Amino acid sequence: MEVKELEKVQAAGIFGTLSQLGHEQVVFCHDESTGLKAIIAIHNTVLGPALGGTRMWNYTSEQEALTDVLRLSRGMTYKAAISGLNLGGGKAVIIGDAKKLKSEAFLRRFGKFVNSLNGKYITAEDVNMKTSDMEYIHMETKHVTGLPESMGGGGDPSPVTAFGVYMGMKATTKKVFGNDSLAGKRVAVQGVGQVGMHLVEHLVKENAQVFITDLFEDKVAAIAKQYGVTAVGQDEIYDLDVDIYAPCALGATINDNTISRLKCSVIAGAANNQLKDEVKHGYMLIDRSITYAPDFLINAGGLINVYNEYQGHYNRKRVFEQAEKIYDTCLNILSLSENEGITSQEAAIRLCEQRIAQIGKVRMSR
Numbered sequence: 001m002e003v004k005e006l007e008k009v010q011a012a013g014i015f016g017t018l019s020q021l022g023h024e025q026v027v028f029c030h031d032e033s034t035g036l037k038a039i040i041a042i043h044n045t046v047l048g049p050a051l052g053g054t055r056m057w058n059y060t061s062e063q064e065a066l067t068d069v070l071r072l073s074r075g076m077t078y079k080a081a082i083s084g085l086n087l088g089g090g091k092a093v094i095i096g097d098a099k100k101l102k103s104e105a106f107l108r109r110f111g112k113f114v115n116s117l118n119g120k121y122i123t124a125e126d127v128n129m130k131t132s133d134m135e136y137i138h139m140e141t142k143h144v145t146g147l148p149e150s151m152g153g154g155g156d157p158s159p160v161t162a163f164g165v166y167m168g169m170k171a172t173t174k175k176v177f178g179n180d181s182l183a184g185k186r187v188a189v190q191g192v193g194q195v196g197m198h199l200v201e202h203l204v205k206e207n208a209q210v211f212i213t214d215l216f217e218d219k220v221a222a223i224a225k226q227y228g229v230t231a232v233g234q235d236e237i238y239d240l241d242v243d244i245y246a247p248c249a250l251g252a253t254i255n256d257n258t259i260s261r262l263k264c265s266v267i268a269g270a271a272n273n274q275l276k277d278e279v280k281h282g283y284m285l286i287d288r289s290i291t292y293a294p295d296f297l298i299n300a301g302g303l304i305n306v307y308n309e310y311q312g313h314y315n316r317k318r319v320f321e322q323a324e325k326i327y328d329t330c331l332n333i334l335s336l337s338e339n340e341g342i343t344s345q346e347a348a349i350r351l352c353e354q355r356i357a358q359i360g361k362v363r364m365s366r
């Protein structure tokens with residue numbers, strides 16, 4: 001967590017911060033007997049119930065946990081709004097060591113807090129929460145999504161996320177190079193986990209020239225062999241002479257240290273919060289003629305997947321059709337960004353705010 005962000009929240013006070021970020025409700029959940037300390041933040045429910053995962057983290061302070069949940073829940077509002085979903089944004093954080101604190105009672109107590117919001121907040125899996133944890137939460141509330149197929153859920157969202165990233169990458173390629181073909185394009189994929197792997201499959205199928213890296217060298221070597229792609233070092237990825245950089249590992253990899261090293265024309269990847277500083281680094285990319293596909297748009301496939309699951313009658317084909325729309329939305333955003341001289345992230349947020357305002361009026365009308 002950035003010290004700057006924490007300081008901003010401290011200076012504004014809790015209600016000042018809620019007002020600045022536009023939150024509707026923040027719920028502090030405490031249970032002495034299980035040791036549960038959690039915060040549920042509901043950012044905006046104009047478009048629908050607030051959906052967002054539960055993250056368990058050993059925060060260094062309660063202030064840090066609050067700042068994180070406020071920031072993440074706001075991000076969920078935008079991700080849902082830009083994807084055309086009837087969903088708002090929310091998030092929950094549980095404070096403490098996931099290895100020490102979790103128990104059936106602890107998780108079910110959290111489930112009861114989620115349930116007390118009567119569906120205004122819908123939870124799902126996030127960092128340090130496993131499917132088995134979600135099963136306990138589900139025992140106390142039906143407002144859980146992202147369940148395994150064995151429990152009637154939509155299953156692994158990663159292939160849908162990867163497909164959305166692929167659509168966003170093709171749209172951005174069209175904007176920059178005049179057509180959306182990735183054949184022969186040199187693409188650097190950072191992180192070949194669940195999403196990165198599926199993305200590599202799409203790229204190889206389209207005859208792109210792919211470079212991959214990961215923390216685990218044996219995994220990189222095995223994937224490189226399987227798909228006939230080139231393995232590179234973890235740090236080397238930033239210096240490659242490529243057309244496209246696809247961050248699919250961590251956030252904040254686009255920063256003061258890396259931007260001057262990047263030689264690509266397009267950035268399109270799955271990681272959340274790729275720009276360390278949204279405004280500053282967004283404009284630095286414009287200065288270097290690098291076109292950035294907004295992360296929260298192109299990695300929304302996972303959210304589209306859980307949204308469909310929550311609505312019932314889950315249909316995988318329909319999920320992929322919705323994820324395909326990322327292509328057109330991405331092109332619209334990039335045109336708006338170019339026409340208005342603003343970053344693609346700012347253009348995307350502008351479209352989200354317009355949709356929320358317009359649909360808000362529709363909902364209020366008789």
Ligand SMILES: NC(=O)c1ccc[n+]([C@@H]2O[C@H](COP(=O)([O-])OP(=O)(O)OC[C@H]3O[C@@H](n4cnc5c(N)ncnc54)[C@H](O)[C@@H]3O)[C@@H](O)[C@H]2O)c1
Pocket residue numbers: 157158161190191192193194195196213214215216234248249250251270271272299300301302303
């Ligand atoms: N899974 C989804 O549906 C989904 C949806 C939206 C966003 N995301 C985001 O996309 C990213 C990838 O998600 P995932 O599900 O594939 O995660 P994952 O954990 O399966 O894969 C991440 C991979 O990145 C590697 N990695 C970590 N640090 C690295 C580094 N410094 N250099 C190179 N490789 C590194 C890890 O070893 C791992 O193989 C994450 O940032 C995630 O938050 C995922």
